[in-house]
Amino acid sequence: MLVLTQGDPAGIAPEITAKAWHALREQGPAFVWVGDPALLEGVVPVSVIDDPAQARAVFADALPVMPLSLAVPAVPGQPDRRNAAVILESIRRAVALVQAGAADAVVTNPISKDVVQGPDFTHPGHTSFLAELCGAEGREVMMLAGPSLRVVPVTVHVALRKAIEQLTVARIVETARTVAAGLARDFGLAHAPRLAVAGLNPHAGENGLMGDEEQRIIIPAIETLRAEGYEVTGPMPPDTMFTPQARANYDVALCMYHDQGLIPLKTLDMAQGVNVTLGLPIVRTSPDHGTAFDRAGQNRADPTSLVCALQLAGRLVRNRQAAEGRKTA
Numbered sequence: 001m002l003v004l005t006q007g008d009p010a011g012i013a014p015e016i017t018a019k020a021w022h023a024l025r026e027q028g029p030a031f032v033w034v035g036d037p038a039l040l041e042g043v044v045p046v047s048v049i050d051d052p053a054q055a056r057a058v059f060a061d062a063l064p065v066m067p068l069s070l071a072v073p074a075v076p077g078q079p080d081r082r083n084a085a086v087i088l089e090s091i092r093r094a095v096a097l098v099q100a101g102a103a104d105a106v107v108t109n110p111i112s113k114d115v116v117q118g119p120d121f122t123h124p125g126h127t128s129f130l131a132e133l134c135g136a137e138g139r140e141v142m143m144l145a146g147p148s149l150r151v152v153p154v155t156v157h158v159a160l161r162k163a164i165e166q167l168t169v170a171r172i173v174e175t176a177r178t179v180a181a182g183l184a185r186d187f188g189l190a191h192a193p194r195l196a197v198a199g200l201n202p203h204a205g206e207n208g209l210m211g212d213e214e215q216r217i218i219i220p221a222i223e224t225l226r227a228e229g230y231e232v233t234g235p236m237p238p239d240t241m242f243t244p245q246a247r248a249n250y251d252v253a254l255c256m257y258h259d260q261g262l263i264p265l266k267t268l269d270m271a272q273g274v275n276v277t278l279g280l281p282i283v284r285t286s287p288d289h290g291t292a293f294d295r296a297g298q299n300r301a302d303p304t305s306l307v308c309a310l311q312l313a314g315r316l317v318r319n320r321q322a323a324e325g326r327k328t329a
């Protein structure tokens with residue numbers, strides 16, 4: 001059983017949740033939504049439950065909901081900080097259900113990082129919040145996976161100037177180790193993961209002519225990884241590493257900053273892209289898009305990325321269980 005968080009109630013989360021239930025109600029994977037049932041009133045049949053164990057029996061006929069109450073009614077397109085606490089409570093409850101063994105994986109609906117900022121939440125997104133809730137701070141890695149490409153931003157939600165400052169040999173090496181382990185265990189890759197490491201600068205620095213981060217940081221990281229036995233190429237010139245020919249030669253691209261990886265991923269795979277957090281003791285996926293406040297309440301939201309996130313979470317759980325079974329057998 002998967003547990004889906006509420007997301008920002010003023011965004012498209014309620015609509016894509018209802019549409020995802022319609023898409024999956026017969027073949028699954030089944031999920032339970034932790035949110036305010038008022039958001040789905042008149043949209044889908046809802047079954048209020050208090051334990052995920054009750055969800056499977058009702059899933060084909062109604063969307064199972066573990067109820068929370070918004071502080072103020074949601075107005076589509078107009079996020080309200082007064083609902084921040086309940087948005088965060090949904091995430092906390094979802095994680096607690098998986099940690100207690102009552103559910104298998106967390107799938108998160110989009111939130112606005114800005115709306116939830118406050119004394120209780122100083123994270124730049126779900127990823128590091130989930131790591132905190134799981135006691136895995138610093139081990140979390142964001143990966144976006146689509147049919148054409150997988151990308152990992154080595155630095156994530158920071159200003160570009162800060163991203164460059166944050167690049168270190170250790171950060172690249174540790175990220176690559178987590179990615180390789182995640183691809184082997186959760187994605188069930190049949191071969192050793194092939195990692196492509198992007199350069200930072202134009203032409204991957206052109207031997208130091210256009211920046212020295214490749215020589216000082218990226219090449220030493222690649223050499224360390226190769227010495228550990230990983231299959232790594234790079235530093236690859238960022239402007240050509242996403243061509244179809246280049247993509248055929250690797251399983252994942254390690255990118256030096258957020259937009260270096262997310263622009264090609266969303267250009268190629270926006271509808272079917274899934275955000276996966278590696279390095280956590282629990283499985284977590286999410287759609288690759290945000291709250292889409294500009295589209296909320298108009299019945300114009302595409303649920304495909306959420307459907308893909310739910311389906312991928314189901315596969316990751318099965319692969320992880322199979323890998324752990326093999327380890328203990």
Ligand SMILES: NC(=O)C1=CN([C@@H]2O[C@H](COP(=O)(O)OP(=O)(O)OC[C@H]3O[C@@H](n4cnc5c(N)ncnc54)[C@H](O)[C@@H]3O)[C@@H](O)[C@H]2O)C=CC1
Pocket residue numbers: 012016109110111112113114126275286287288289290291292293294295300301302303304305
């Ligand atoms: N995992 C998460 O919780 C994420 C949250 N965000 C948050 O979302 C908020 C808005 O961010 P933006 O950069 O505007 O990105 P966005 O993904 O919300 O929207 C970008 C554009 O794509 C459209 N769009 C997005 N998802 C769609 C869907 N399913 N169907 C149809 N059209 C869709 C929107 O209408 C908008 O025009 C921000 O506060 C950001 O922090 C952004 C990405 C991921």
Ligand SMILES: NCC(=O)COP(=O)(O)O
Pocket residue numbers: 124125126127128262275286
């Ligand atoms: N750009 C990706 C994104 O914003 C997702 O962040 P997170 O909420 O999954 O940490």
